[in-house]
Amino acid sequence: MNLFPTLSGISDLWAQYGSSLLDGLCMTLQIAAIAIVGSLVAGVIVAFARLSTFKPVRAIAAGYADFVRCVPLLVHAMFWYFGATELLPDAAKDWLYDRDAGMILGSVALIIYSAAFVSEDLRSGIRSVSAGQTEAARALGFSQFNTFRLVVLPQAVRAVIPSLIGQAMTITKNTSITLMIGVVEIINAARRVQDTTFRIVEPYAFATLSYLIICSVLTLLAMRYERWARGGANA
């Protein structure tokens, strides 16, 4: 069998398996969207916990971030999918398996894993705003809350957006891990086509191109933002 794709071969494959590949792409995008939003929310909470003035809160948040980052995402996914489900009551298990358990638990693992990285970015963004800014605002009579809201936060957001776009890229790529717990995302969809047709290049190329396009869009977005932010600072 010829390894390299032909035009007619591609169109035949597409007619037969195109929709399942597109379903896989949708699944990837869905998990990515859930995980990006979820880890942003969780990351904000962890970041504030790590900047807290109350020591036990700070220690717990730091311990969480350290532990999570020392364990591979794949292990997180396996833990939630194979391990943690044992603890659930039967009703919750039924609810989960009526839906796509792999997708739900994979998203949970992805959120817990990514939140540790997002919180680190957010924390360094907040700390990149110089202490003089806070001191000046406090000296001018701003309350602590207003100092944060009106002075620190706008500068921190500006500093942190490029790295958050980078995290969005990483999360999107990391959704591929869910294939190991049976989720039919884009790479798994491509593998299924490979298993039934013994074609390698076409399905893999589809998955690879999808990722390239997603990442190019996000990279362009980050570049646009950086140019805009720099222009804004000059004006």
Added chain:
Amino acid sequence: MLEIAREYWLQILIGNFPHGPLGGVALTLVIAVAGLLLAFPTGLVLALGLTSPWRSVSRVTTGFVFYMRSVPLLMHLLWIHYLVLPLLVGHGLSGLTSVLVTLIIFNGAYLSQSIRAGMLALPKGQYEAARAMGFGHLVSIRHVVGPQALRNVTPSIVGQLVILIKETSLGSLIGLAETTQQFLDLNDRLGNKSLEVFTLLALTFFVMCYPLTLAGRWLERRYARPHKPAAAPAPKPALMTVLQKEKA
């Protein structure tokens, strides 16, 4: 959980080693260390390509690095395992070779970007002065820019090792007998002990990676502070030795 650890610690550590190929934690560590050692020269070559004065070379390298970074590691692993290596050698290779090759290229691409960043962070005058002294492009990089840039990258190497250890777990997709695969086998054998098995798996990785994370932080703190004042006089001896070598 402790019983599982007590019962199966040898399998977790080395797999079926004396009777079969090395596996478990030992295999994970061997692959991670070997991968890092080989990814480093790959990263250096790619960094040279990224900063090459030849437009075509730097464009191709930039495109390649962008491709490596935009596509998940799993996808690279599948491409290399099912297509690239079989095409290159004529037959399929073991999971070990595929994982190692994938990790080397993938991490080489990531390292090349931090090496390039280290090179660009130096004042431009370093390179220009070397060129003005009559050194060629490669000699200037080798003796003036390179040593200083690598100093910036050194502390992040330990962090990179942690990343490699974690990435090795993907080998279980193509049947590599590393740590994760040992626990998957254990899970099958023990039946309904999944929670304990996978908690133990997470703890195993934590025990491998946390000391390295702490060591990396310590290195970074150590290197970060004295670096700035030391950076200015550093090029001097480098240039002088090169000059003396040229004379001799």
